[in-house]
Amino acid sequence: WAESLGAKNAHIADALTGKPLEVLKQCVAINVTGDSQLLGTHDVRGLTDWLHSMHAARLDGKGLGEIAAALLTAPPAAGKTTLISQAVVLALERAELVPIVIRVQLLLTRLRGAQHDEFTSTWNWVDAYLKLVHAQQPVLYRMLRQAMMARRALLLIDGLDEGGVNRTEIERHIVEVLTQQGHIVLCTSRPAGVDAVRFSGFRRLQLAPLSDDQQREALTQRLGSAGVEALMPFVQRMLLDVETGERVTANPLVLSMVASVFEIRKGVDMPNTIAKLYESASEAMLARGGVLSTNMRTLLEAALFEAHAAQARVITEEQLYRAALAVFASSGTIAWLDQQYRADAERLPALERAVKQLTSEEREAVAAVRERVAEDKLPLLSLLQIEPLQMQSSHLSFQEYFAARAICSGKYRFHEGSRPPWQWPAFWSNAVKLGAEMGDAFGNGLIKTAGLGEVLNLSKGKLGGDRATSIAAVAQLMRGLKSLDLSENKLNANEVKELAGAIIANASLTSVNLLGNHFDTKDASMLLKVKEEKPMLRTLCGL
Ligand SMILES: Nc1ncnc2c1ncn2[C@@H]1O[C@H](COP(=O)(O)OP(=O)(O)OP(=O)(O)O)[C@@H](O)[C@H]1O
Ligand SMILES: [Mg+2]
Structure with missing residues (x-):
């Protein structure tokens, strides 16, 4: 079993070319930052050492009251899943703990599947999940169960953000059951939607963006030194991420996509937004599989x-x-x-x-x-x-990316009863970000997809979901609306600023109501200025 698990995790497939990369050698070790109590943890090796030290301490009867769990957060495609594979390989080398990888997206399908009764009748969901997944190999299942019983399992739970509608339930199970039972747990998640209070007992870690040197190292592994010299001038011109202020190639997936697109286009006419990069990359990927009708x-x-x-x-x-x-x-x-x-x-x-x-x-x-x-x-x-x-x-x-494109087309509709964009959970945040880069087509398409007209009334607390995501979605909807009422939604100064930015860039709105929110005279005068610049806008929060 160790062999097959090792084989499964020893390589990651490059997202674009499908080329296998050896996780410990070909992949750069991304820096881990965060909890200062985890002294000496700078990368995946340090983190794996710490997890093992928690087990060792327990063997000596120490730290029994302590929670042996860490939560690693990092943005989309920052290398979390890759780090989990690296941790598996390292744990197998030490042969002390039994690594068990749970991908939350797969747990979700079992949890919502026909045999969900299994989950109510066992001592924890990992056990129920393993029993279902390894139904054909009862001996393997019993071995994993034994490892958990003996508290010798290393539970690696990847992608809490992919828990969809059951996210809260899954997180509560991890915090209230798995860690309380004394298992050693490492979870990963994108940052959006993480409940800091729920995970307050966990060690909190982040993956750092790739430094310039790491970007160069990763490209060298990929393209050889001649390739890097040709590509570097372009990489240095790449956009800065609006939120982090880092160059977008600090993200490993974006970096490897840039490298692939560069190879294909021989360096000319390189895309200048992330959405365009995804367009080129997905075209290249589709072309690789033969003609597509x-x-x-x-x-x-x-x-x-x-x-x-x-x-x-x-x-x-x-x-x-x-x-x-x-x-x-x-x-x-x-x-x-x-x-x-x-x-x-x-x-x-x-x-x-x-x-x-x-x-x-x-x-x-x-x-x-x-x-x-x-x-x-x-x-x-x-x-x-x-x-x-x-x-x-x-x-x-x-x-x-494809969901955002589908929305732009205006051909699709959300199902009845699904949450409207102004109540979207964090699950949508990246799609909205990519959509924003696609221009007015996305806002107009979103209006159609959600079955809305030109007038939208969200007054009296209709805004909900993950605030950052739903506000970003509303900013996109504005691109096709005539009238928007956001009164009495407890908007704070930052949110009002973000919306004001969207109003400035907007050409269709004639009326926006922001009354009854938490902003001061400074914000009000900023809004007045916005209104002066927008002759089309007849009323702005009654100003
Ligand atoms: N350490 C690394 N070295 C080189 N390339 C990497 C590394 N980590 C990730 N990548 C590249 O980035 C891609 C995305 O990585 P990964 O799937 O681990 O991200 P993630 O953080 O799990 O993303 P998500 O939040 O969407 O689950 C990989 O397919 C690979 O091409
Ligand atoms: Mg992942």
């Missing part, structure tokens, strides 16, 4: 949109069918089927029957996507399981 492309975009709208990462058979019906069948088909067949067991066959009624070309597109994924010839999607089908975008950020 228009229908397949449409279906791919729809499937990624459906998954994102459902706050899921894993695309199931049901989502593939839904995507096909959403783009190929007459409008209202899905809503009608959902009404007729409420039970899960009936709905899937009904969706399948409806797909069978599509034209032969459309059906072929569905079959072709399945086949290509199964043969690993659709590099944007990776296969998780053949029967029943489960696949996912090779990196969540590609799903976010």
